[in-house]
Amino acid sequence: xxxxxxxxxxxxxxxxxxxxxxxxxxxxxxxxxxxxxxxxxxxxxxxxxxxxxxxxxxxxxxxxxxxxxxxxxxxxxxxxxxxxxxxxxxxxxxxxxxxxxxxxxxxxxxxxxxxxxxxxxxxxxxxxxxxxxxxxxxxxxxxxxxxxxxxxxxxxxxxxxxxxxxxxxxxxxxxxxxxxxxxxxxxxxxxxxxxxxxxxxxxxxxxxxxxxxxxxxxxxxxxxxxxxxxxxxxxxxxxxxxxxxxxxxxxxxxxxxxxxxxxxxxxxxxxxxxxxxxxxxxxxxxxxxxxxxxxxxxxxxxxxxxxxxxxxxxxxxxxxxxxxxxxxxxxxxxxxxxxxxxx
Ligand code: PHE
Numbered sequence: 001x002x003x004x005x006x007x008x009x010x011x012x013x014x015x016x017x018x019x020x021x022x023x024x025x026x027x028x029x030x031x032x033x034x035x036x037x038x039x040x041x042x043x044x045x046x047x048x049x050x051x052x053x054x055x056x057x058x059x060x061x062x063x064x065x066x067x068x069x070x071x072x073x074x075x076x077x078x079x080x081x082x083x084x085x086x087x088x089x090x091x092x093x094x095x096x097x098x099x100x101x102x103x104x105x106x107x108x109x110x111x112x113x114x115x116x117x118x119x120x121x122x123x124x125x126x127x128x129x130x131x132x133x134x135x136x137x138x139x140x141x142x143x144x145x146x147x148x149x150x151x152x153x154x155x156x157x158x159x160x161x162x163x164x165x166x167x168x169x170x171x172x173x174x175x176x177x178x179x180x181x182x183x184x185x186x187x188x189x190x191x192x193x194x195x196x197x198x199x200x201x202x203x204x205x206x207x208x209x210x211x212x213x214x215x216x217x218x219x220x221x222x223x224x225x226x227x228x229x230x231x232x233x234x235x236x237x238x239x240x241x242x243x244x245x246x247x248x249x250x251x252x253x254x255x256x257x258x259x260x261x262x263x264x265x266x267x268x269x270x271x272x273x274x275x276x277x278x279x280x281x282x283x284x285x286x287x288x289x290x291x292x293x294x295x296x297x298x299x300x301x302x303x304x305x306x307x308x309x310x311x312x313x314x315x316x317x318x319x320x321x322x323x324x325x326x327x328x329x330x331x332x333x334x335x336x337x338x339x340x341x342x343x
Pocket of ligand 1: 172212250253285286310
């Protein structure tokens with residue numbers, strides 16, 4: 001039968017109890033308050049004691065239970081402090097990873113193209129993205145009725161104005177600005193963002209990036225153009241790379257050509273990237289039309305030059321076999337992280 005001294009003894013034990021570790025606290029809890037714990041058992045016995053004793057014993061028992069719970073709680077808290085302190089001072093814990101950012105693949109290819117041409121003696125020239133008609137079209141020998149001047153192809157800012165303001169559709173505008181400013185010899189590469197009014201798909205975007213190049217001096221010939229492009233593609237895609245030139249048309253060059261490289265995936269045998277042809281188109285180029293030189297104040301009898309232009313996204317797609325242009329604009333970190341190891 002329950003006696004007063006049983007309860008007092010337990011009060012005493014709880015008071016004197018000390019714990020060396022968190023497990024001791026848990027052991028105490030089970031011993032006192034668990035299903036078969038000593039205090040739990042006293043509560044069971046309480047149901048059978050004489051009614052006149054219930055009031056006194058009930059009060060004591062409740063106090064005992066509260067005391068046990070408080071003791072356990074405060075001991076637990078004292079250990080929680082230690083656990084926390086330990087993590088602060090544990091110098092053997094592995095450090096947190098510091099995530100490094102990556103350069104965007106378009107920036108990587110842009111830098112590589114500029115680096116190659118800088119070794120050939122080309123300087124970098126930049127110009128405005130918002131341009132006038134003169135620098136994008138008229139100075140480049142575009143006839144007034146040329147379809148590129150149509151709103152379907154070009155984003156105009158003030159289509160009604162006498163001198164239309166527009167978003168440049170190519171960085172050839174920077175070549176014009178360079179020729180206006182500088183006397184030959186001129187050797188520049190012009191990187192930058194360009195804009196065309198096109199529906200967005202895997203192969204086209206209304207914003208993309210170009211690097212265009214211009215070389216003007218006495219006696220610059222088509223052979224110089226061919227050699228410069230060959231050297232460039234072999235630096236970019238490997239020394240085994242071959243080029244092929246197909247006749248083409250641009251208002252600002254004559255003769256004009258479209259340049260293909262031998263497919264770097266199948267080595268020219270034919271695959272689904274090159275659609276079985278063994279060749280991949282990478283740029284437009286040609287000899288600067290004398291009208292263009294004259295429009296910028298350069299004597300076309302004394303000087304000749306070549307120009308070329310390529311899309312950075314296109315070069316990057318071929319280099320890394322990316323099959324959808326949109327990846328370059330979505331900034332999905334899973335895609336961008338793939339370039340983490342590229343220098
Ligand atoms: N400007 C042309 C384009 O945007 C590329 C080009 C540049 C072609 C220079 C020939 C010479 O497509």
